[in-house]
Ligand SMILES: Nc1ncnc2c1ncn2[C@@H]1O[C@H](COP(=O)(O)OP(=O)(O)OP(=O)(O)O)[C@@H](O)[C@H]1O
């Protein structure tokens with residue numbers, strides 16, 4: 446799989462265009478706990494087309510992270526299944542699907558560059574090649590000059606940028622992001638959101654983005670999936686028909702406000 450950093454926008458390949466990038470079929474999930482069973486998700490069906498940027502929102506505890514872990518093959522659902530590009534997900538497959546979590550989870554003893562290049566190292570990509578790719582991505586997320594710093598020398602926002610660069614370095618067709626900006630201040634979130642959109646626009650990966658930020662969801666996504674309170678069920682799928690590229694000025698428009706309000710009113714009723 447090649448990482449194309451050319452300026453041109455990459456279209457999803459013709460072969461995969463009519464097949465969903467992610468297909469969730471009838472997922473119901475129960476966790477077994479010391480105090481009995483917790484029904485976390487109920488009958489989730491969701492199909493995501495290749496190259497789409499899809500948001501996943503819903504009240505705390507409704508099963509967003511659980512659903513993402515099932516898409517990633519990290520948790521096996523009690524019932525139902527997930528397919529990525531038509532192939533069933535039964536275990537983690539980092540070459541098909543990358544995950545960026547809320548906590549940057551970098552390797553502390555490795556530099557920013559080594560952290561970003563790590564997935565390629567695991568795939569046996571030669572050092573010069575993987576470091577060249579990692580360097581380009583660090584540049585893209587605004588970390589040129591920080592390549593040789595260790596995580597403890599970086600701010601929270603910088604670490605999150607490294608984690609995002611690593612997600613893209615892995616170069617999977619699908620990227621799952623679980624509240625990747627949650628620990629950051631508003632200004633850093635907005636800036637990183639723009640950086641994420643810029644990289645996504647070049648690489649056109651399929652992204653599933655979990656967030657509690659409704660403004661962030663509307664700003665970033667093509668579509669926002671709203672889950673109900675636990676057990677999580679799909680309440681609505683809201684198409685975000687704002688033009689791209691998105692600009693901060695759009696947030697002040699009536700249309701943006703209406704979309705945000707539509708999502709909020711659904712979530713508010715769950716409280
Ligand atoms: N390993 C586990 N064992 C038992 N229960 C769990 C486990 N993981 C999650 N749960 C329960 O499943 C439900 C869904 O959890 P999950 O973390 O997926 O929600 P979430 O939507 O990501 O919440 P948040 O917005 O707070 O991150 C919660 O009620 C939670 O307590």
Ligand SMILES: [Mg+2]
Nearest residue numbers: 509510511623
């Ligand atoms: Mg969560």
